[in-house]
Amino acid sequence: MLLNDWVTNASNRLTAVRVASPKLEAQVLAAHSMLVDRTWVLTHPEHVVNDLALEGLLQRRESGEPLAYILGYREFFSRRFRVDSNVLIPRQETEVLVETALELPVDRLKALDIGTGSGCIAITLKLERPNWEVWATDISSSALQVARENAETLGADITFRHSNLLEQLAGEKFDLIVSNPPYIGRNEIIPREVREFEPDSALFADDNGLAIYRQLAATIKDHLTPGGRVILEIGQEQGLAVSALYPGSEIIKDLSGNDRVVMWRFADDP
Ligand SMILES: C[S@@+](CC[C@H](N)C(=O)[O-])C[C@H]1O[C@@H](n2cnc3c(N)ncnc32)[C@H](O)[C@@H]1O
Structure with a gap:
């Protein structure tokens, strides 16, 4: 599947479960899975993705798990803090x-x-x-x-x-x-x-x-x-x-x- 198509599809699924910024989060999940930044995702729409690897992350987000726990970090005062469910x-x-x-x-x-x-x-x-x-x-x-x-x-x-x-x-x-x-x-x-x-x-x-x-x-x-x-x-x-x-x-x-x-x-x- 092309990266752009995966983002569009994931964004639609996140919209259906009322995620506030579905497209942004879909891009962030893709970037996280591919160990690249979001700019790379935006500039490589034709990249072919392993949608099986991405599906697991998307399902966690669809289930309501906060993005920060999926990524394992959250920014605070411009610094990155590791977070988990504790x-x-x-x-x-x-x-x-x-x-x-x-x-x-x-x-x-x-x-x-x-x-x-x-x-x-x-x-x-x-x-x-x-x-x-x-x-x-x-x-x-x-x-x-x-x-x-x-x-x-x-x-x-x-x-x-x-x-x-x-x-x-x-x-x-x-x-x-x-x-x-x-x-x-x-x-x-x-x-x-x-x-x-x-x-x-x-x-x-x-x-x-x-x-x-x-x-x-x-x-x-x-x-x-x-x-x-x-x-x-x-x-x-x-x-x-x-x-x-x-x-x-x-x-x-x-x-x-x-x-x-x-x-x-x-x-x-x-
Ligand atoms: C709202 S969180 C704040 C965490 C962090 N300071 C922040 O601002 O993101 C409250 C924290 O207080 C801790 N906590 C709850 N009851 C406590 C207690 N009686 N004594 C010490 N820490 C407690 C919890 O484990 C939790 O980490």
Whole structure:
């Protein structure tokens, strides 16, 4: 089969299962299978393809498996992070949290990322601010394994700890604590592609998605230096509820104008 015909046929099949950018994804799948880039696919429509090899990838995508898991990576802050089904696929909204942290006018600080997943937040902070000392935790040891691999591939020196929130960090204090915790309520309706393929422990939290913000609010002061900051990603409907847990905090919006981040300062200056 000619490459152009395969892309047209695959694009039609992906349209039928409501993939948002079917032609683009068909081209990306073809490129991935042939170990070329998408430009090569666009410029070689007459190339004869092994459509049996491509069929397996196409069926995985038709079944709803996210493209990032099929490819094995997702770009975040212009870097490629390896992902598999043990970690949340990094989202563009999370770049708001990272940008907020990078705006802090501090050359040296000790930062912690709670629930690091693929490591996308912690690794980006370390690579963008090499003078910062960055720690990262996760309750999932398989996620930590992926984060460690990404840190090594991307050359980021991070201290990783397997921990339920702050439990394994007794005695450690930080100038900055960031987190994109699970924040979807257990009864919320979310796309099937997310619910069926991404890890439950990365998505859902009790108490309408607020449980982890609440648990952190109870203990986080013990782990902050005076004047230390907390930057949390939130669901777009959670701004008021989360900011109420961190009195005096500020809500920051994403590019779509939705509440996306809560920033709080521990005002216990000596
Ligand atoms: C929404 S994902 C965020 C992953 C990554 N930081 C990102 O932004 O793409 C939440 C992460 O928190 C971890 N997690 C869930 N509950 C946790 C807990 N009690 N303590 C530590 N990590 C937890 C999950 O395993 C998951 O990796």
